Amino acid sequence: MRYFSTRDTKREKAYALKDAAFMGLAPDGGLFMPEYIPQVDLDKVAALSASSYREMATYLASLFFGDDIPADRLEAIVSKAYDFECPLVNLASGVNVLELFHGPTYAFKDFGARFMGGMLGYLSEGSEKLTVLTATSGDTGSAVAAGFHNVPGVEVVVLYPQGKVSPLQQAQMTTLGGNIRPLCVRGCFDDCQALVKAVFNDVDFRRDHYVTSANSINILRWIPQSFYYFHAWASWKAMGNDGAPDIVVPSGNYGNITAGMLAAAMGMPVRRFIAGANANDVIPEFLHTGVYRPRPSVQTVANAMDVGAPSNYERMMCLYDDDFQRLVSNMEGYSYSDDQIKKAIAGIYSRHGYLSDPHAAVGYLAYMDSKADGFYLATAHAAKFGEIIAAAFDENSSLVGGISSDKVLVLPEGLAAAMQKEKVYTVIDNDLEQLETFVAENC
């Protein structure tokens, strides 16, 4: 399988997997796409999914990566990556939620980051030591750190802004040790991102140091996200449902929902894709007006979806051959205010006794408003957003019978354990020389 940029419409420049994965973004600024979409054997997927997520994922991964990696190595990577559950939970008649938060960092990013960690380890074998440099505002850093932890031949440097990540997020990034090297930068997230970019632009430094990034648009993070859609579809069918489900996805950068669209292009039945957005409603607006108007993001309580210029717009259009009519016949979008999201967190608890993080709550709202029949995705564990859950319960106390959220919100064992461990990190200024010295001396 080769890969092309979404902007290379004439398909003039093909890239091997290793090049596409190490570059992340194509040189023309586009996103990588596989040269063709493999078609699946749905009966086989349903049977494999019923017995083992790992076996299903190995089969699906082999359709893309089978020529780039021996079967036994791919199987080992998938098995190591997916040692956690991915249940489709029935909340009420016709309301189902796919829980994607049972991995080590309690968010859906584990599905992409752990697969990518294993694959990059394999692809960099025989090369000099590889350094993965990643800037984070909180969540990505912990997923990448956990995904690449103990991958031989790979060092990970995670840059996060001092005082601007939650204590939980900091604990997740700074307690792993080994090949994970957290850097606490005296600056903001944009400074962290600019520092990483500056290293990539420093040709002299890169001559001596083998560096790559691991951001969410990377083809090795994006493709494995399509696998859980097959599992959800198979689980939904196994519950006795027929036909094609509606699939509702809380969306920000639109990587997750486009991975679902990839699954559909591979042959998985889907009636509608429904995007749930917070106040950053660029895509719902686009679906209504036909005008794509990227703009600065606004801050919301579902902050991982605070994206004003979703990168995966290009992948979405590519999957629908730039045909707006075809897209809108298959996709809808809804957007919600902070108050609506908090009210939904309380409402879902009172109706179903089920705790939702703010992102999943957006999924639930869009599921209900679109009168969906299928499932929505829950992308993070509620405990990761304890303060917002607390505010949601306080502000809607009549809905939850006056109960306070700390009576019902339990910190999962892994998060509680990370909070207790010693945090090891290095503080640097917002200074390229300090960063490069750190990489040169430690990686």
Ligand SMILES: Cc1ncc(COP(=O)(O)O)c(C=O)c1O
């Ligand atoms: C918890 C959570 N939910 C939803 C999203 C949105 O996913 P996407 O950016 O792929 O649309 C993110 C993105 O980081 C997230 O962290």
